[in-house]
Amino acid sequence: MSADIVSTTPGVPADESPLTARHQTGPMFAATHPLALAPVAAPPHSVDGFVREFLRELNTGQGVALARSTVNDQYLALARTVRHYLMARWLETAKHQRASKAKTVGYLSAEYLLGRQLGNALLATDLNDIVDNAMTSCGLDLPTLRAQEVEPGLGNGGLGRLAACFIDSLATMSVPCIGYGIRYEYGIFKQTFVDGRQVEQPDTWLALGSPWEFPHPEAAVQVDFGGYTETYDDAGVTRSRWVPSWNVLGVPYNYMVPGYQNGRVNTLRLWSAQATKAFDLAIFNSGDYSEAVRAQTFAENITKVLYPEDSTPQGKELRLQQQYFFVACSIRDFIEQILEDGFDLHNLPERIIFQLNDTHPVIAVPELMRILVDEKKFEWAEAWQITNQCFAYTCHTLLPEALEVWPDELLGRLLPRHLEIIYRINDEFLAEVRQHYGNDELRVRAMSIVADFPERHVRMAHLATVAATKVNGVAELHSQLLRDKLLPAFSEYWPDKFTNVTNGVTPRRFVRLANPSLSALITDTLGPGWVTDLDRLSELEQYAEDEDFRKAFREVKLANKTRLYDLLRARDDINLENHHLLDVMVKRLHEYKRQTLKVLHIVSLYEQIISGAVDPETVTPRTVIFGAKAAPGYRIAKEIIYLINSVAEVVNADPVVAGRINLAFPANYNVTLAEKLIPAAELSEQISLAGMEASGTGNMKFALNGALTIGTDDGANVEIRKLVGDAHFFGFGMTEPEVTELQTAGYRATEYYESVPLLKRAIDLIASGAFSGGNRGTFEPIVSSLLYEDRFMALADFQSYLDAQAKVEAAYADVEGWTKSSILNVARSGFFSSDRSMRDYLSRIWRAGAV
Numbered sequence: 001m002s003a004d005i006v007s008t009t010p011g012v013p014a015d016e017s018p019l020t021a022r023h024q025t026g027p028m029f030a031a032t033h034p035l036a037l038a039p040v041a042a043p044p045h046s047v048d049g050f051v052r053e054f055l056r057e058l059n060t061g062q063g064v065a066l067a068r069s070t071v072n073d074q075y076l077a078l079a080r081t082v083r084h085y086l087m088a089r090w091l092e093t094a095k096h097q098r099a100s101k102a103k104t105v106g107y108l109s110a111e112y113l114l115g116r117q118l119g120n121a122l123l124a125t126d127l128n129d130i131v132d133n134a135m136t137s138c139g140l141d142l143p144t145l146r147a148q149e150v151e152p153g154l155g156n157g158g159l160g161r162l163a164a165c166f167i168d169s170l171a172t173m174s175v176p177c178i179g180y181g182i183r184y185e186y187g188i189f190k191q192t193f194v195d196g197r198q199v200e201q202p203d204t205w206l207a208l209g210s211p212w213e214f215p216h217p218e219a220a221v222q223v224d225f226g227g228y229t230e231t232y233d234d235a236g237v238t239r240s241r242w243v244p245s246w247n248v249l250g251v252p253y254n255y256m257v258p259g260y261q262n263g264r265v266n267t268l269r270l271w272s273a274q275a276t277k278a279f280d281l282a283i284f285n286s287g288d289y290s291e292a293v294r295a296q297t298f299a300e301n302i303t304k305v306l307y308p309e310d311s312t313p314q315g316k317e318l319r320l321q322q323q324y325f326f327v328a329c330s331i332r333d334f335i336e337q338i339l340e341d342g343f344d345l346h347n348l349p350e351r352i353i354f355q356l357n358d359t360h361p362v363i364a365v366p367e368l369m370r371i372l373v374d375e376k377k378f379e380w381a382e383a384w385q386i387t388n389q390c391f392a393y394t395c396h397t398l399l400p401e402a403l404e405v406w407p408d409e410l411l412g413r414l415l416p417r418h419l420e421i422i423y424r425i426n427d428e429f430l431a432e433v434r435q436h437y438g439n440d441e442l443r444v445r446a447m448s449i450v451a452d453f454p455e456r457h458v459r460m461a462h463l464a465t466v467a468a469t470k471v472n473g474v475a476e477l478h479s480q481l482l483r484d485k486l487l488p489a490f491s492e493y494w495p496d497k498f499t500n501v502t503n504g505v506t507p508r509r510f511v512r513l514a515n516p517s518l519s520a521l522i523t524d525t526l527g528p529g530w531v532t533d534l535d536r537l538s539e540l541e542q543y544a545e546d547e548d549f550r551k552a553f554r555e556v557k558l559a560n561k562t563r564l565y566d567l568l569r570a571r572d573d574i575n576l577e578n579h580h581l582l583d584v585m586v587k588r589l590h591e592y593k594r595q596t597l598k599v600l601h602i603v604s605l606y607e608q609i610i611s612g613a614v615d616p617e618t619v620t621p622r623t624v625i626f627g628a629k630a631a632p633g634y635r636i637a638k639e640i641i642y643l644i645n646s647v648a649e650v651v652n653a654d655p656v657v658a659g660r661i662n663l664a665f666p667a668n669y670n671v672t673l674a675e676k677l678i679p680a681a682e683l684s685e686q687i688s689l690a691g692m693e694a695s696g697t698g699n700m701k702f703a704l705n706g707a708l709t710i711g712t713d714d715g716a717n718v719e720i721r722k723l724v725g726d727a728h729f730f731g732f733g734m735t736e737p738e739v740t741e742l743q744t745a746g747y748r749a750t751e752y753y754e755s756v757p758l759l760k761r762a763i764d765l766i767a768s769g770a771f772s773g774g775n776r777g778t779f780e781p782i783v784s785s786l787l788y789e790d791r792f793m794a795l796a797d798f799q800s801y802l803d804a805q806a807k808v809e810a811a812y813a814d815v816e817g818w819t820k821s822s823i824l825n826v827a828r829s830g831f832f833s834s835d836r837s838m839r840d841y842l843s844r845i846w847r848a849g850a851v
């Protein structure tokens, strides 16, 4: 390993920045400059060497002596020291990829939910033990320093975390990829609870320093907005051009994306908006300070904050500005910085595939057309053919109302040329459709990119589908429903355009880093190599029958529970008991995910005990942990959070259920907390209404860490269930066709309320004020939503859910049987590695590979 670090150290000039092809770094410079042949200094690969590097960073980088340094100083110095070890690999990777001229994946995503970087960098460089010892010899504690890092929360939930898993896998598989996104100054809000209610605090993730980013203000890109379009005569050809009225600068910030111990480091390039003109000195001197910086404030607002929405569209002008801003920067960056000088753009599809992570980056399609047609003077048809091969689109939803649309008026005002281009794309596409189907105007209207009701607007999913070479859903069921229900006219017209790639999660972060005890057990049992070849987990299958292995496996789970409870005690003053069944539901708060169904289960258990229907001694001791943020504007979701906290307060304080049911809701669920919660969990709650969860990735993380799933036939649950087997999965609830049938027949929640006695009693207990100090009105909005307007039909699945929970309790009572199932969940979940997802994208969509 140490040889690896030295030998891959390239003779790269020290001032060459990664991904920047046109700096002063030609062969002449490399050959003539006295320093050019010296390798980038690779720090010594030993404990003493590391200590020296670290102290130098602390003293000369951070400017403090060890004795006077804060934990933050130490963390920053450590991060920068570790970063040095990746630097040479980063430069070398960029150089290698430029030289190879291989096809690059341009992953366009408005969100990256990265999680902490230090642990992952230590894993990628295999430096953990050295650094641990080095810190100890300095009298410091590595876990404390790791805990100092504030995770970059530049995403809402599953979609952003997926992007982070994918770029990790591509780096590990040596596939050229640039992740493009937005450097939000404030990421997803920090959640706190005040008297049980969610209160949002700004996420100041940059406040204490951000050692993982490399700003490149010299490589800033200009992005235009507004204005009008005009035509002009270009040597006898009439052309269009955009005359914008304002602009901002996009400053790139590079982040390292290290592969797992493979000497590769890819790049995540996030854009930050800045004013083209910082402030007006004349106005400033005249004393009007706020007017003087108005342009600056205006520009910087574009990347100020992440929209805290998840799976609902937000018709906000600033959001469209964000979207255009980052894709305009990214496309320009790829064409002008990554491609070599004089590259013939006719061959662009050989060098790039832009993957559109949902509709957020779809405005990239008319942007590429604009560049090719207006700036590079391509024929329209030629430009369209190129553009068609350069984009692929991933759809992440099934809710029709979650498909993003933009008012024609707004697009015309902000991006007038793009709107014209969209109209022309639409006109030509609809002409094709008319020709193919003989003027079937109903079909034409269904497929049109532009729709007229209730106001004229552009459907971004239609634009993406028309433009993309491939359209994929994110789990088998989702892809089928995408074809059959969401975009049926398109899948009929282009059956081959549609495909599936089931999501995955990176085993580096979610097994190896998050669960070191399990990882050690797996490595002891199977040897190394499984971290990059997760199908090898299937070799664990035979050990499910091995009593010693089962015992070791149980000890791992217990250790993880203890680790979690220690954390929650310190972090949230929550006290939990080890021997309970640990039942976990963590994900964004959304009605479709049905946290209320879980609450009804707990309330029902509680009600049965306090009413005397059930002897508490016969109840399986159970600790339920929730984690969930609600979008700040999502009223009912915030009420549900308040309900969970209120139920927790009453249940946890009631001596009648003491030691039997415990409910905890640690605030601010994020990647860092997920890494502690998931390895400890025994039961994974995946209880969305069938047909609503596109895939889920939380479900995969749990299965890989040995939790058994209680879940509906939804998203990737279907595939988990099929792979781990019905005997090791607690399925319940309506199937998607049954849901559709009930919707058609008409769902009447009150019928379930009246006919299922336990359900009525649970709802009545909530409505009685038992969890709201006797106040009957407090949870009325939730109760009435469940009874009268619940599109997600929670009550219809209640009985089935309770039956499945009874099976859980029976199974948990059989310790050896439960352990076997748990081991088999791990052994049979290798499919859910994001490495496999990447192989599927590479072969089905991208037609690219490792170099």
Ligand SMILES: *Cc1c(COP(=O)(O)O)cnc(C)c1O
Pocket (backbone or CB within 6 Å): 156, 157, 158, 159, 161, 586, 587, 588, 669, 670, 671, 674, 695, 696, 697, 698, 699, 701
């Ligand atoms: C994996 C993950 C998610 C997605 O969870 P789902 O249950 O699939 O919705 C959301 N947030 C965080 C922090 C995650 O790690």
